[in-house]
Amino acid sequence: MRIFNFSAGPAVLPTAVLEQVRDELLDWHGAGMGIMEMSHRGKDFSGVIHEAEADLRALMGIPSNYRVLFLQGGATQQFAQIPMNLLDGRSADYVVTGAWSKKAYKEAQHVGNVRLAGSTEGDGFSRLPVAHELKLDPQAAYLHVCTNETIHGVEMFDLPEVPVGVPLVADMSSHILSRPMDVSRYGLIYAGAQKNIGPAGLVLVIVREDLLGKASTITPSVMNYTTMADNGSMLNTPPTFGIYLAGLIFKNLKAQGGLAAVEEANVAKAKRVYDTIDGSGGFYRNPVAVECRSRMNVPFTLSDPALDAAFLAEAAERKLVGLKGHKSVGGMRASIYNAMSLEGVEALVALMQDFAARKA
Numbered sequence: 530m531r532i533f534n535f536s537a538g539p540a541v542l543p544t545a546v547l548e549q550v551r552d553e554l555l556d557w558h559g560a561g562m563g564i565m566e567m568s569h570r571g572k573d574f575s576g577v578i579h580e581a582e583a584d585l586r587a588l589m590g591i592p593s594n595y596r597v598l599f600l601q602g603g604a605t606q607q608f609a610q611i612p613m614n615l616l617d618g619r620s621a622d623y624v625v626t627g628a629w630s631k632k633a634y635k636e637a638q639h640v641g642n643v644r645l646a647g648s649t650e651g652d653g654f655s656r657l658p659v660a661h662e663l664k665l666d667p668q669a670a671y672l673h674v675c676t677n678e679t680i681h682g683v684e685m686f687d688l689p690e691v692p693v694g695v696p697l698v699a700d701m702s703s704h705i706l707s708r709p710m711d712v713s714r715y716g717l718i719y720a721g722a723q724k725n726i727g728p729a730g731l732v733l734v735i736v737r738e739d740l741l742g743k744a745s746t747i748t749p750s751v752m753n754y755t756t757m758a759d760n761g762s763m764l765n766t767p768p769t770f771g772i773y774l775a776g777l778i779f780k781n782l783k784a785q786g787g788l789a790a791v792e793e794a795n796v797a798k799a800k801r802v803y804d805t806i807d808g809s810g811g812f813y814r815n816p817v818a819v820e821c822r823s824r825m826n827v828p829f830t831l832s833d834p835a836l837d838a839a840f841l842a843e844a845a846e847r848k849l850v851g852l853k854g855h856k857s858v859g860g861m862r863a864s865i866y867n868a869m870s871l872e873g874v875e876a877l878v879a880l881m882q883d884f885a886a887r888k889a
Contacts, residue, residue, distance in 0.1 A: 530848065531544065532848040532849070532850050533848060533849045533850070533869070533870075533872075533873035533876055533877070534850055534851050534869075535849065535850065535851040535852050535862075535863045535864050535865070535869070535873075535877070536850070536851030536864060537679050537680075537703070537724075537826060537851070537855070537862060537864040538679070538703070538721070538723040538724045538729070538864070539723040539728065539729045540723060540724050540725075540864060540866050540868070541866060541868045541869055541873075542727070542728075542774075542778070542868050543778065543781050543867075543868045545781060546774070546777045546778055546781050549777060550774060550777065557573070558573070560573060564577065564769060564770060564773045565769065565770045567769065569763055569766050569767055569769050570763075574769055574773075577769075577772065577773050577776055578599065578761070578762065578763075578767070578772050578776075580776055581599070581772055581773075581775055581776030581779060582597045582599075584776060584779035584780055584783060585597060585733075585775075585779050587783065588706065588779055588782055588783060588787060588788055589706070589709075589710065589712055589735075589788070590709070590711075590712060591712050591735060592712060592713055594737060594738050594739075595712060595735050595736065595737050595738065596735070596736050596738060596741070596754075596758040597733070597734075597735055598733070598734040598735075598736065598754065598757050598758060598762050599731060599732075599733065599762040599767055599768070599771075599772050599775075600731075600732045600733075600734055600757065600762065600767075601730060601731065601732065601767070601768050602730075602732055603721045603723075603729065603730065603732050604629075604700060604702045604719055604720060604721035604732055605632070605636075605721075606732070606752075607700070607719045607732060607734070608632060608633040608636035608637060609636050609637070609639065609640055610748075610752050610754075611633075611637070611671075611673070611698060611717065611719070612637045612640040612641050612643065613640055613744060613745050613747070613748040613752060613753075614740075614743060614744045614745075614748060614752075614753065614754045614755075615670055615671050615696070615698070615716075615717070615740060615743055616640065616641040616642070616643075616670050616743075616745065617670055617743040617745075618641075619642070619668070619669070619670040620641075620642040620643060620644055620666060620668075620669060620670065621637065621641075621642075621643045621644075621669050621670045621671045621672070621673060622643070622644055622646035622665055622666050622669045622671070622672045622673065622695075623637065623643055623644070623645055623646060623672075623673045624646050624647045624648070624658065624663065624672070624673065624674045624689065625645060625647070625648040625649070625650060626648075626649055626654060626657055626658070626674070626675060626678055626681075626683055626685070627654045627675060627678025627679075627680055627681040627683055628654070628678065628679075628680040628681060628855075628857060629675050629678055629679060629680065629700060629702070630673070630674065630675035630678065630700065631648075631650070633673060633675065633700060634673070637673070640745075641745075644666065646663055646664055646665050646666070646672065647662050647663040647664065653681075653816065654678065654681040654683060655681070655683070655816045655817050655818060655821075656683070656817070656818040656821050657683060657685060657818075657821050658689075660689070660690060663689055665689075665691070665692055665695070666692070666695075667692040667693070667694075667695065669692070669695050670695075670696075671695060671696045671697070671698045671716060671717070672689070672691055672692075672695050672696070672697050672698065673698045673699075673700075674688075674689065674697065674698070674699050674700070675699070675700040676688075676699045676700065676701050676704065677701065677702075677703045677704035677823055677825055677826070678703075678823070678826075679702070679703040679724075679825075679826050679864070680826075680828075680855045680857060680858060680862075681817070681828065681858065682815070682816075682817050682822065682823040682826045682827055682828040682862070683817055683821045683822075683823060684704060684821060684822065684823035684824060684825070685821075686820075686821075688714060696715070696716025696717065696737065696740060697714060697715045697716055698715070698716055698717045698718075698719075699715055699717070699718050699719070700719060700720070701718055701719070701720045702719070702720045702721040702724055703724045703725075703823075703825050703826060703864075703866075704724075704725070704823070704824070704825045705718070705720040705724070705725055705726065705733070706725045706726065706782060706788060706791065706867060707725060707788075707791060707792065707795050707824060707825055707866070707867060708788055708789075708791065708792035708795065708824075709788045709789055709792065710788075712735060715735075715737075716736070716737050716740050717734065717735065717736045717737065717740060718733075718734070718735040718736075719732060719733065719734045719735075720732065720733045722771060722775060724825070724864075724866050725778075725825075725866050725867050725868075726775045726778060727771050727772075727774040727775040727778055728770070728771050728774055730768050730771055731768045731771030731772065731775060733775075734754065736754055736758075740754075741754055741755040741758060742755050750764060751764055751765055782867070791867055794867075794871070795824045795825070795865070795867065796824065797871065798824075798865050798869065798871055798874045799822070799823075799824040799825075799827065799865060801871075801874050801875065801878050802827050802863055802865065802874060802877065802878065803815065803822060803827065805878045805881050805882060806827075806829050806881075809881070809885050809889075810885075810889065811832055812831065812832050812885040812888070812889045813829050813830070813831060813832075813881060813885065814829060814830050814832070815827065815828065815829045816828065816830070824865070825864060825865060825866055826862060826863075826864050826865075827862065827863045827864075827865065828854055828855075828858060828860060828861065828862045829860060829861050829862075829863070830854075830859070830860035830861065831860070831861070832889075833888075834859070834860075836884075836888055837859075837860070837861070839884075839888075840852075840861070840880075840884055841853055841861075843880060843884060844877075844880055847876060847880055848876075849873075849876060849877055849880060851864065852877075863877055
């Protein structure tokens with residue numbers, strides 16, 4: 530029996546996809562070898578990466594004037610790579626709503642001129658800023674946001690009012706593919722793979738074509754979006770296994786009915802967990818404003834922190850793992866990504882209700 534893995538990432542992957550990977554590991558489609566052993570220049574892998582891109586475009590409705598890049602290094606590398614490619618000698622705005630957007634802002638300061646356009650750190654990252662709290666530069670090279678904060682459990686359902694002509698750049702690492710999104714509202718979207726896409730080490734970048742060709746002269750070729758786009762993400766050897774697995778997950782999501790169906794399932798799962806927290810009479814607490822609660826990452830605390838260890842021990846006995854909260858905030862965190870089943874969520878809810886009944 531597989532455990533229920535609530536880890537924030539690397540995270541649970543669809544069982545059906547893992548079984549297909551297992552079956553194809555030694556012999557992919559009769560090739561006599563696995564995908565990890567193939568040349569990235571060969572026709573077989575070329576077909577894999579092209580099909581993965583086509584399926585992603587269909588899932589997300591990516592317009593034709595956007596390029597899709599399958600890169601290495603993870604989303605954290607993009608914190609520097611984005612200003613290298615987009616600043617173009619100007620300044621950029623950053624909205625800080627949690628640990629990851631704060632890190633992105635800090636890293637960008639090493640590259641060029643960026644400014645803090647708004648922050649909710651004073652409120653413990655428990656909400657999103659309202660319009661009058663944002664001081665946006667209408668001449669900014671871009672506006673950066675994190676649309677789902679993995680650690681603090683804050684999700685952006687309504688985008689900020691972006692000044693005309695300013696591209697919106699979004700870190701979607703922990704909720705990409707969890708619901709339909711209007712890609713045309715963004716200049717650039719990026720996401721580490723290890724939440725909803727595939728294995729760690731792969732990062733997805735979706736960039737509007739008019740934003741290419743602006744890279745600083747100090748940008749290495751392998752970090753230059755234009756160069757990577759011109760070479761089909763294969764200037765160097767790409768993360769072939771990660772791209773292959775991502776392609777299988779894209780097909781799996783399409784088979785479920787696409788992102789509208791995926792969103793419906795995610796709403797139901799998140800509701801079960803939040804209803805359990807809110808209905809516990811204060812035994813469990815979620816610190817996030819209700820309208821900003823993430824569907825993917827649910828942080829919560831117990832009324833008595835001394836009970837944390839016992840809760841985690843009982844969770845482990847029930848094969849529920851990855852529930853310990855991030856070290857910077859403590860408590861618990863249930864990451865309920867696309868691949869987390871409703872069965873797993875119900876198992877967590879049963880533990881929470883049973884534990885509260887005995888310990889309250």
